[in-house]
Structures are given as structure tokens and as C-alpha cells.
Amino acid sequence: MINSDLQALVTTLEMAALTTLILLIVGTPLAWYLAKMTSRFKVIIEAVVALPLVLPPTVLGFYLLIAFSPEHLPGQLWQQATGQQLAFSFSAIVIGSVLYSLPFVVQPLQKAFEQLGDSLLEAGALLGAGPIDRFFSIVLPLTKASFITAASLGFAHTVGEFGVILMIGGNIPGETRVLSIALFDHVEAFDYARAHLLAISLLIGSMVLLAAIYWLNLPKRSNSKNLSQVRSVK
Amino acid sequence: MINSDLQALVTTLEMAALTTLILLIVGTPLAWYLAKMTSRFKVIIEAVVALPLVLPPTVLGFYLLIAFSPEHLPGQLWQQATGQQLAFSFSAIVIGSVLYSLPFVVQPLQKAFEQLGDSLLEAGALLGAGPIDRFFSIVLPLTKASFITAASLGFAHTVGEFGVILMIGGNIPGETRVLSIALFDHVEAFDYARAHLLAISLLIGSMVLLAAIYWLNLPKRSNSKNLSQVRSVK
Amino acid sequence: GQAYQSNVNDSTNTKTKSDDNNKPLRIAVAANFTPVLKVLLKDFTRQTGIKTQVISGASGAMFLQIKYGAPFDMFLSADSRRPKELEQAGYALKGSRKTYAIGQLALYSSSNNSNANSLGQLSLEEELAVDQLRKPPARFAIANPDTAPYGKAAKEALTHLGLWQLYESRLIKGINIGQTFAQLRSKAVTRGIVANSQLVLNNLSGVIIPSNYHQAIEQQLIIIRSSKQQTAAEKLSHFLLSAQSQNRIVSYGYAQTQLVNNANKKLSELTAK
Amino acid sequence: MMMSKTKLNKVPTDEYPQLNINIRVSYQQFELAINLPIPLKGITGIFGHSASGKSTLLRAIAGLEKTLIGDITLAGANVADNILVNTEQDHYLKPEARKIGLVFQNSRLFEHLSVLGNLEFSVKRCKNRQLDLNEVIELTELTTLLEHQVNQLSGGQQQRVALARAILAEPKLLLLDEPLSALDQHSKTQLLKMMLNIQKKLNLPMLYVSHSLDELQQVCDTLLVLAKGKVVNFGNIHQIIHQLNNFGDYTLIHQQTSLSLPIKQFNNGHGLAVLALNAQQDIYLTSDKAFENQTQLRCFILASDISIALTEPNNSSIVNHLFGIIKQISHRENKVLLTINCGSQEFFVTISAFSQQKLSLSSRQQVYLQFKASAVRTFIH
Amino acid sequence: MMMSKTKLNKVPTDEYPQLNINIRVSYQQFELAINLPIPLKGITGIFGHSASGKSTLLRAIAGLEKTLIGDITLAGANVADNILVNTEQDHYLKPEARKIGLVFQNSRLFEHLSVLGNLEFSVKRCKNRQLDLNEVIELTELTTLLEHQVNQLSGGQQQRVALARAILAEPKLLLLDEPLSALDQHSKTQLLKMMLNIQKKLNLPMLYVSHSLDELQQVCDTLLVLAKGKVVNFGNIHQIIHQLNNFGDYTLIHQQTSLSLPIKQFNNGHGLAVLALNAQQDIYLTSDKAFENQTQLRCFILASDISIALTEPNNSSIVNHLFGIIKQISHRENKVLLTINCGSQEFFVTISAFSQQKLSLSSRQQVYLQFKASAVRTFIH
Numbered sequence A, B: 001m002i003n004s005d006l007q008a009l010v011t012t013l014e015m016a017a018l019t020t021l022i023l024l025i026v027g028t029p030l031a032w033y034l035a036k037m038t039s040r041f042k043v044i045i046e047a048v049v050a051l052p053l054v055l056p057p058t059v060l061g062f063y064l065l066i067a068f069s070p071e072h073l074p075g076q077l078w079q080q081a082t083g084q085q086l087a088f089s090f091s092a093i094v095i096g097s098v099l100y101s102l103p104f105v106v107q108p109l110q111k112a113f114e115q116l117g118d119s120l121l122e123a124g125a126l127l128g129a130g131p132i133d134r135f136f137s138i139v140l141p142l143t144k145a146s147f148i149t150a151a152s153l154g155f156a157h158t159v160g161e162f163g164v165i166l167m168i169g170g171n172i173p174g175e176t177r178v179l180s181i182a183l184f185d186h187v188e189a190f191d192y193a194r195a196h197l198l199a200i201s202l203l204i205g206s207m208v209l210l211a212a213i214y215w216l217n218l219p220k221r222s223n224s225k226n227l228s229q230v231r232s233v234k
Numbered sequence C: 001g002q003a004y005q006s007n008v009n010d011s012t013n014t015k016t017k018s019d020d021n022n023k024p025l026r027i028a029v030a031a032n033f034t035p036v037l038k039v040l041l042k043d044f045t046r047q048t049g050i051k052t053q054v055i056s057g058a059s060g061a062m063f064l065q066i067k068y069g070a071p072f073d074m075f076l077s078a079d080s081r082r083p084k085e086l087e088q089a090g091y092a093l094k095g096s097r098k099t100y101a102i103g104q105l106a107l108y109s110s111s112n113n114s115n116a117n118s119l120g121q122l123s124l125e126e127e128l129a130v131d132q133l134r135k136p137p138a139r140f141a142i143a144n145p146d147t148a149p150y151g152k153a154a155k156e157a158l159t160h161l162g163l164w165q166l167y168e169s170r171l172i173k174g175i176n177i178g179q180t181f182a183q184l185r186s187k188a189v190t191r192g193i194v195a196n197s198q199l200v201l202n203n204l205s206g207v208i209i210p211s212n213y214h215q216a217i218e219q220q221l222i223i224i225r226s227s228k229q230q231t232a233a234e235k236l237s238h239f240l241l242s243a244q245s246q247n248r249i250v251s252y253g254y255a256q257t258q259l260v261n262n263a264n265k266k267l268s269e270l271t272a273k
Numbered sequence D, E: 001m002m003m004s005k006t007k008l009n010k011v012p013t014d015e016y017p018q019l020n021i022n023i024r025v026s027y028q029q030f031e032l033a034i035n036l037p038i039p040l041k042g043i044t045g046i047f048g049h050s051a052s053g054k055s056t057l058l059r060a061i062a063g064l065e066k067t068l069i070g071d072i073t074l075a076g077a078n079v080a081d082n083i084l085v086n087t088e089q090d091h092y093l094k095p096e097a098r099k100i101g102l103v104f105q106n107s108r109l110f111e112h113l114s115v116l117g118n119l120e121f122s123v124k125r126c127k128n129r130q131l132d133l134n135e136v137i138e139l140t141e142l143t144t145l146l147e148h149q150v151n152q153l154s155g156g157q158q159q160r161v162a163l164a165r166a167i168l169a170e171p172k173l174l175l176l177d178e179p180l181s182a183l184d185q186h187s188k189t190q191l192l193k194m195m196l197n198i199q200k201k202l203n204l205p206m207l208y209v210s211h212s213l214d215e216l217q218q219v220c221d222t223l224l225v226l227a228k229g230k231v232v233n234f235g236n237i238h239q240i241i242h243q244l245n246n247f248g249d250y251t252l253i254h255q256q257t258s259l260s261l262p263i264k265q266f267n268n269g270h271g272l273a274v275l276a277l278n279a280q281q282d283i284y285l286t287s288d289k290a291f292e293n294q295t296q297l298r299c300f301i302l303a304s305d306i307s308i309a310l311t312e313p314n315n316s317s318i319v320n321h322l323f324g325i326i327k328q329i330s331h332r333e334n335k336v337l338l339t340i341n342c343g344s345q346e347f348f349v350t351i352s353a354f355s356q357q358k359l360s361l362s363s364r365q366q367v368y369l370q371f372k373a374s375a376v377r378t379f380i381h
């Protein structure tokens, strides 16, 4: 009984961790590009990235399901490349979550990169730091807080995701059955005691996780000049 | 037939606009407070704000429904104050959406306020600007881009919301039946033609809206020094 | 519902191994029947040694998933329309479509002394139902008549009583009967029409709405044509339709099915001609 | 060494407002500890090495240093008694309520506003405006820059905008943290003139932080010297500079005689202005149009610019010959600092040890001081 | 007026690398148009009014001005011919590949790093390190500040960190945009000395922007004067300064004689150093330990510090008496500028119109120049 929930927890964590990783790897250059881009196509790309927000997850899931099925190109390509069906696989829910959570990662990062400005990057370049070096030695540490926001929004949103995953994953235990679906199932199956238990564990677990993340991000600022002056200008 | 979709569209826009407005009004001071707060409770508040992300919407909806029912305090208070039942009302879906979309508004604003720093606020204070004045004359214009991000994330997420609204709204035409539910109903009822049509309209509509928003935000930066130097440090 | 497997390790095997015999029989089932199925499957596994895995969900979603290649062996829908469509579209094993249960509507009220209204004689029931229904509350919960079979039946019952007009503007429509029940349980809405089986399973009582007020809520199953475990699936189909199982199903708040299945057979014979 | 309070009471407190400071601001490796009443008369200079606490002091007065302990009051004739901060009584007046302006060391312009927008920010929030926006714009030479974004400005342009913005707010007290450091000599001079004008026009006291004693000597009445967070000198600027001549850190200043003298004649017909040193003796310097409306002139003569002659010099282009009596002779390495009384005014002269040897000067000896008209320096002319 | 290329070819290009600049940077209200080869010998000064385009020029060389049209090449003996940018050929070398350092007008420290972290940022990215980190830290007096966050530093401290950071990167060319503007005289002197040392040690050419001609005179061999985006003067610093004396903008400089002379005697036993002006005549100035290891000294004498005597002066503390012949007399308002030849060296002297009247000097007249040992100024001593 509890075993099956544990299994869902493991799947959820695997999926959310992998999704967050991919989101950061894909989202960071995308956000950087958008932040520095001046072309008029920028607004279009921005709108496309934000689109998953507007569609109800189940509907988004419906379209993804169609795309992932072996009858359509993305699903076909995947099958040719990996020999496995894409729909109803672990890979499918990761891809779905990545698409669905992309705006939550891209937008905070983009704004952070925009606010950063160029002056410190110019200084870095003139000390011999190339673009990659500058990114890791200047941009990343200065926008650390936004990366944490982006990652935690992405992670949390993936954990809470339900409609898309249910549709393209098919709720298969050990593969695509995640905690949010398990929780939903408990409610549907009138198993309120277990639903409450799971919901509360989920809440406490995520709260501890989120608090830990935010706390990790806290001490860095504590002895800065700005902080000591907060009271004066509140 | 199409009438009912139009009605859903109107309800959706009303709901999303009202929700976004409330989100900005509630989220801005909250984000400011979190950005400037140094207490250790900060992480806890941050985690609580982020919680709606983690719970599957239907489950969140279930708990909200319990809270909104006349049997429980929030629902009771509402009924005493307004004389109307909260659950299954337009107010209920607005409140639900506000809670659900809060992190999308608070987090980008908070990060923007944190990155802003105090130096310009100090300068403003010494020119005689009080806190409210400073907010509108300095903070708001300097974080305009983040406000637009926050508002568009909040709006889009509310439009796409489905699970919570369905549970606490009850799909009442003209009151709580929104576009995302209508869309889902069409899919469930095998009415794929209408579903596709609605989804495409929704996509195009939101894309135009989002593009317009981002475009509004674009020209402001175009003649700044930073921009002209972008190529050098990419 | 959750996965029912005699051995949890098997689930990991399903990822890696493609040995069909080792794979459990994967059953997609409408959420409202999941608890009953789980009880029945215990016996089934004991008798046949066939391992099973239950995937519970909304019939609509599962229907779409099967169309797009979901790796299910069997589908227990909450209605008859979707199995029929799947059969016509060629996703079902020919002749595998069977009615395994017939839903029964019940009027549920979370606020009043409904405990007094224990299930009794039909005539009394009828009286009670009509009686209560004639006084419509401000809000009344049913499943969505356009998409959910229990909702459609509820609408028919109300129409039959000439009350649909009265009720139409007061309805809280759940996406499926599960959500309607959840809405009622939250007490945000106090009265509504749910599946009788939901009440039985939760030790609640309501008033059964006579089945002649609406078309039968046939819950049908099919065996998926692409399944590699069709024999095991057929065994389960037989098991579910056996008199013993049917009796247990009825004891969980469903109506008698015998009649319908026969009628069904005749119907399909007729249409086949 | 901190000045005793009694000494400061010379300045009539019933005439000028006074800033009473008794504070302590502590950082890990630095502590600012100031206990001092500052009479707010004209422009008060603040001088000291880098990291001596100048900016911290200004920030404390403005209400931006939150680790501050102690109290600051602004008391005086025109201003109602006003406690800016008193940590013992848990009293704290917010920066925006203090009516104190501050030009920061880094300009801190509002990036979202144009140059004009930055100036209007102040104007809008200023009640009972006395200054004319256009006039200030002209004086700070911002006329052609009004529509520019502030991040497009050169360093010097930014400082001018920051200065204009602070002045336009017309505060009760203006704090200036090296407001002209990025400007060339010419602009500096122009702006210092403007500030002096505005100081008088609005009767607006200023505290002025600078690394340039020349600058301060020209505009300040009073000087405060900070070192390592402590006040080491405070008082009349001429006195302080003369004290620094004798005791001061070599690295801090050029030794000099600092003077404020009445103008006897604006132009003697030969392009020289005449200042009355005392009843018998005059000092000549190159005349300037700017002297025309003044009765008093502030000037300084570097000790190194004055030479000593034993007999009254003739046949030289040097116009100033003053008769004096050597009061004190002090040696430092290869240099000799002479303090010479010409009437009641002390003059400071440095000569080389070699010259001293040659002339073998001794205390109470009568000598002639000679210096060129152009050695009488006025920073602003 | 732009200098012709022929004139510049005097500097041997086969010995020093050369920066060939032919660019145009246009903004709405400003255009920088430079066409000039700059021989990279020692430190080249860049001088000009606020907003004359100094920072823009440095940014263009560093590769930060993207609206630039034209080309910049770095050619010469030690450096392989190197096209930094050529917009015609669509060639553009990225800033990080140019090996050019820049100390910005605003320090631009990395806020997320401590002082030490900022310095190590450079050290890590410097190949073939020649400088010792600890030595630079000591010379810039940052030892006690290493663990500080950079936003806790005073203005002057920030500039020192920025300077140390740029030097530690050991670039091929270092651009300095008013790197010492927030520092007091003492720190300035110390840091200029350090920069001279490092310039020699690494054979690292520098372009140095400053508003202070005194500063530049002490460290630069060559001076570039900008006005409104154009080069108005370029060449040997002494020549340029003397040109400015005659034609230059009054507001730009103090008229002065700028000299580089061999040291004849480090200490004549009386605390004076002796410089050889020519075979017959010497110049005396106060000796300083720092002169000990030098053979040549750079100094300047303000025109206002020199006075004229018709007969050889006696009985005066003034040690320097030079015999010369008046070459030119020019009047400006109440001042007279004399150009006087002492042997082959021109001296510039300003006297008041009054003195001129009194002495009635005329061209080709023989006169004595007199100035104190302390009037011979070295910014760095």
C-alpha cells in the first residue's frame, strides 16, 4: 500500500530532478539569448515560451499525446532513434514537464540577466574572461538567487504537475505514475485518509525543501552594505 | 453552441483580469516585504507562498472547496459578510486563482526588488520622497519589466488554470465555466473539431496578447548605452 | 486506486524486461469501479496466478490514451460509448466488449438525516426520491451530463421527473462522478446525484433513484487488440462476468447485469447482421 | 585630538543653526566616533585621508547609517529644535523627513529618467521653491543634455546632474561628498562659484567633503579634519590650515598662509587688486572681474611661494614685499619652515636648508617676505 | 588641429609598438573622430575637458564601443601585427582577446567577490605571471581589506582595488580612466610611483586619462589633448605643455615650464639636488630619497613661480638664478607671459602687467630668472 506511494515518490523525484536539470540546461541559454536579443522576433519567441501557461494542462497533454504517438513525426523520430515508444514512457513525462515548466525557468532568468547590465561583463572581458568563463564567474554568482528561484519554481511546478503527465504518461506504476497522480487517485478512490496523509507529507516535504533552498540562498547577503541600510528606506 | 464558448471567454477574461489585479495588489507588498525582510521567518513565508505550486490543482481545489464550504470558517465568514455562498461562485474561482497563481507574481517581483538595491532609494529619500512616493517614482519604473512578467505569468496561468477552478467553481455557465473547462469538455465529449478550434483560438489569442505585452516593454531599452554594447560581451 | 501486484519488483522488471509472461496484466479502469475491482482481483490472482496491475483514471483520458498507443491490456470503462468507439475503430479485440457492471444512481444529501432513509422497498424509495427532488436546493451536484455517463443518467432521471428545467440553473457539474462525490463530501454542496457504489463503499446512505428513470448506465470492458496477454485478459473477463463476481459487484451498489448482457448480445448479433 | 566644547562656543550659536553630533558607527575594522557641535555657517569643509570616515559621517547625518548609536540634533535660530536621531530615546527621523540633501560620491542618478527627469524629480518635491530650474540648468551647463539618458553621460556630466538635482531640492542642509572629483579645473571653478552663490541666496549651510584643500580653502569658513574615524582638527579654516603647517601630516597639505582680507582697491590701474593686510601694509594680486562685487577676499599663499630677502628687494618683477619678524624656525629634513609675523598676521614660509645656511636666519630677525602677485592664489577667480 | 602623420614619425616605430587609430564613434550629439598613430612608449597621457571623449576613446580601443567605424591596429616590434578592429574588412577582435586592460572611471568591482576575490579573478586568468600578488596588494595598501566585501569599501579603496585588479591581469596595454580621482594627494603619489615601476618592470605601455596636468606631467612621455572628440594636440609632453602655454585655453592648464633634466648631483650636501640645465647653468631643488636611483628627473616650474630680476639678485633665500634672454612677450588682460631662452631651453614666466610696466621689459633683453628650490616641482617625490 504505502509501497506504491513510495514508488510514486521515487518516480516523482527522478522526474522532477531530471526535468529541472534539463530546464536549467535548456532554459539558461534561451533566457540569455532573449535577454540580450534586440530583434523584433524576440517578442514572438517570448510569447511561444510562455504559451504552455495558457493552455489547460489536460489539453496541452492531449496535443502532446498526439505528437508523441508513433503515428506522428516526433513520436516516430523518437522511436527510430531509441527503438522505444515515446508516449507513456518516463521520457515522455520528462519532455512534457520540460515544455510545461519552461516559462517558469526562462522568465525569471531572463529578467535577472536583463537587470544585470553589461558593466561587470565588460570588466570581466577586459580581464581576459571569455563568454563561458564570464558566465560562470560573473553572471552565475550574481544571479544565483534567480537561478534558485527558477529551479525551485521549475521543480515545484513539475512535482505539482498533473494534467499533462497523466495524459501522456498513462499513470503506469514505476514508470510514469507520480505523486500528484497518486494523490488524485486517492481522492478519486474516496481514500481520503491516505489522500490527506499524502497531501500533508507532500506539503511538509516541499516546505522543508523550499525553505532549505531559500535558506541556502540567504546568508550570502547578510553582511552586505545594502542590508544594513534596509530600515532606512523601507 | 458558439455562444456558450463566448460566454466562457467572457467569464475567463473577467476572472483572469480580476485575478491579475488582485495578484498585483496583494503580491507587490508581499514581494517587497520578502525582498527587504531579513528575519529567519522569511524562508518560511517564501515556502508557504510557493506551496500552491507543489500540490496538484485538483487536490488543492479539494482542500479549498472544504475551506469554502459553509461548514468551515472561511466559507462561513464570507457568507456572513456577503450573504452569499462562497463555494461555486465567481468569487470562489477568483480567490482560488489568486492563491494558485500567487507564486508566479510574488517571485519575479521579489527577485526584481532584491536586485534593485538601495542606492537609488536612498537618493530618492534624500530628495524628499517618502516610501509610497519612492515606490511609484523609482521602484515601479525601474522594475517595470518584472511587473510585466509577473502580470503576464499570473494572467496566463490563470487562463490556463483548470483543476482548481473546476473543483471549486462547479462549471456553472456564465459564472464559473471558463474557457479551459469548456475546452476540456469538448475533448471529453469527442467534439474534437470544436476543441481544436477553441485551442487554436486560445493559442493565437494569447500569443497576440503576450507578444503585445512584451512588445510594449521593448522600446524603452532600445536607446540605452547597455544595448549598444551588447555584441561586445555576448 | 493503486497498482496491484503480487510482487513489487515486477514493476521494475516491466521497465527493462520484455518477457510477456513476467509482465502483469495491465488493467485500465474507470475510477469509480477501482475499489471493487481491487477486491475482486485478490480472488482472481489467487485462483489463476495471474499478476495484475490496476491503472485507475478517467474513462475519457484512458480512451484517448488507448487510441494513441497506451500499453494497456484491458479497459474497464465507466460507460459503453467509449468501448464501442474503440471497438469500431479497431482497438478492441473482436467480441471482447462486455458489460461488467451497471451503475445505479443515488440521491445523496450530506446535511440532512439521510441515515434514516435506509435502502428499502422500491416503492418507498421512489416516493422518497421524488419527494426530496421536488424541493430543489440552491445548488445541486451531478456529473457533467455531456461527458460523464452518470451525469447523463442523472439528467435523464431529472427530465423523466419533469424537473430538469427546475434544476438546470442550479447544477454544479463535476468533470466525472468522482469529482461530484468529492464536491459533496466537502459539504460545499449538500445535495446531488452520485453513483450508489460510491455511497456503499464509503458507508454512506442515500436514496437510490429507480433505474427506470434513465437509460441503463452500462459499464463495459474491452480487451485491447494489441495486448500480448489476451488469454489472461480473457480469463479475467470471464472471471468478472461469472455469477459469483457479479453478485459481489451488485453488493457494492451496482445493479444486476445478467439481463443487459443478454440483451447486449442480441443487439450485437443484430447489428452484426 | 578632539576640540573641547568651550573652544567652539566662540561661534555664536544664537545666530546660526548648529548641528550637534554625538555618534558612534561601528564596522568590523572601522569605527567612526564623533562628538562635536558644528555651527552651520556657510560651507564647512571635511577633509581627511581616504577611508577616514568622511562618507560615513555624511551618511550618518543624512540618516542612512543604521548601525549608528548616539544622537544628532539640528538646533538653532531659524530652525525649530530638531532631533534627527537619538538612539537612547529610540527616536529616528526618516531621511526623507530631515530636509537634508546629499550628493553621493557616486552620482546615483535615476536611470529610468532623462537628465531633465532627474532634475524635475527634485523640483516636484520641493515646497516653496526659490531657485529657478532654468537658471540652475544653465549654471551647471546641462542645457544641451536635458533629453539624454543618464547612462549616456560622461563621468563629469553625471556629477553635474547629481549636483544640480541636489540643489534643486533646496534642503535645509546640503551634504556634498566629493561632488566635483570627475571634473576639470575650469568646471570645478564654475561650479564652486555657483555653490557659493546658492549658499548665500538660500542661506543654505553645506558640509563639503573634498581631497583638495585648495578647493576647501576657497569656499569654507570652517574645516573639520578626520583621521581614522576621529576628529583631529576643527575650527576656523585659516587657523586649521596653519596648525596643519606646523604639526600636520606632510602628506596632507601644502604648507600655506591662508587669508581673508578686505579689498582695498579692486584695480589699482595696473591690473592689480590691493588687499589691506594691516594699516601699513598691502598685498597685491592680479585683479579679476569677479572681485568687483566683493569686499572681502579669501586667498592663500603657499609657503613655498614666498622667499626671504634680508634687504628690501629692488629691480625685480616681484610686487609684494612685506616686512616681518621671524617668530619661529623649524627644520624638517632639507626644508625649513619659518613662521613670520607681519603685524598681527602670521605668514608661513618654507626655504631650503641650503638657503637657511646661506642667510643664517634666526628668531626675532627682521626680514622681507617677497612673493609674486600671482602667488596670491584664489581658487575661484 | 590634428597633427600630421609626418610629425609623428619622429618616434621610432621599430622600437616601440604602435597603436594606429583611425576611427569614428557617433552619438546623437557627439562624435569622436580620431586618426592617429600612437607610439606606445611608457605612459601616454590623455587630457581634455569633461565630455571631450576621453572615456569613449579608451572604450573604443578596448573594443567596447560597438557603433565604431574604422580600424585600430596594434603594430610593432614585440607584438605581432594585430588588427583589433577593421569595420571595412568586418574584422572585430573580442575585448577578451585583445589583452588590453581598462580601469573604468567607476570602479566596476565584482560585487559577489571579496577584495581578494576580485584580485584573484585577474591572477587566475593571467598567463606567464610576472607580478607577485602580495607585492601588488602591499603597494596598493589593500592588505587589511582583503576579506572585505567590495560594497563596504570607501570610494578611494574601491579605486585601489580596481587598479590592482587591472594591473594583476598583466595586459599588453593598460588603459586608465581617471583611476585616482577619489584619492588624496598622498595615495595618488604612492600609486603613481607604483604604476611607473610596473610600467618599467613589465614594459607595459599605458594610456592615462586625467584632469590633472600635474599628474600627467610626472608620469607621461607623450600627451594627447582632446577637445570635442577631436585631437587638438599630440606629441612630447613638454612640447605640448609649452604649446598650451602660448595658445592654449586659459582654463585648461597652469602655464609652466616642463623639463626632463639629468641629475648632476643627488645631494649637494645642503639638502639640494642639482640638475644640469646646460653646460653653464644648474637648477637646484629640494633633494628627495627617491632621486637616488634616477639619472634623469622630470619636473615643472609654474610660470607664476618664476620672477624676473634685472640684476643678479643677492641676499635672498631664492637659490635658482638663471641668466636668459627674452624671446617673446605676450599680454593677456593684466598678465604678461614671457618666453625666455636660457641656453636652448625655453622658460615660461608670467608677471603682472604692473611689473612689466615697472621693469619695462623688451624682447632680446637680458634678464635673470629667479625661483625657489621648492618651485621646482615633481609630483612624485
Ligand SMILES: Nc1ncnc2c1ncn2[C@@H]1O[C@H](COP(=O)(O)OP(=O)(O)OP(=O)(O)O)[C@@H](O)[C@H]1O
Pocket (backbone or CB within 6 Å): A224, A225, A228, D027, D028, D029, D030, D048, D049, D050, D051, D052, D053, D054, D055, D056, D057, D105, E151, E152, E153, E154, E155, E156, E157, E182
Ligand atoms: N558597510 C560597511 N561595512 C564595513 N565597513 C565599512 C562599511 N562602510 C564603510 N566601511 C569602512 O569604513 C571606513 C570609512 O569609509 P568611508 O566611506 O567613510 O571613507 P571615506 O573617508 O569616505 O573615504 P574615501 O575618501 O576613500 O571615499 C572604510 O575603511 C570602509 O571600509
Ligand SMILES: Nc1ncnc2c1ncn2[C@@H]1O[C@H](COP(=O)(O)OP(=O)(O)OP(=O)(O)O)[C@@H](O)[C@H]1O
Pocket (backbone or CB within 6 Å): B224, B225, B228, D151, D152, D153, D154, D155, D156, D157, D182, E027, E028, E029, E030, E048, E049, E050, E051, E052, E053, E054, E055, E056, E057, E105
Ligand atoms: N552611449 C552614449 N549615447 C549618447 N551619448 C554618449 C554615449 N556615450 C557617451 N556619450 C557622449 O559622448 C561625450 C563624450 O563622453 P565621454 O564619456 O567620452 O567623455 P569624457 O571625456 O570621458 O568626460 P569625463 O571627463 O566627464 O568623464 C559626452 O557628451 C557624452 O554625453
Ligand SMILES: [Mg+2]
Pocket (backbone or CB within 6 Å): D054, D055, D056, D105, D177, E154, E155, E156
Ligand atoms: Mg567617501
Ligand SMILES: [Mg+2]
Pocket (backbone or CB within 6 Å): D154, D155, D156, E054, E055, E056, E105, E177
Ligand atoms: Mg570619462
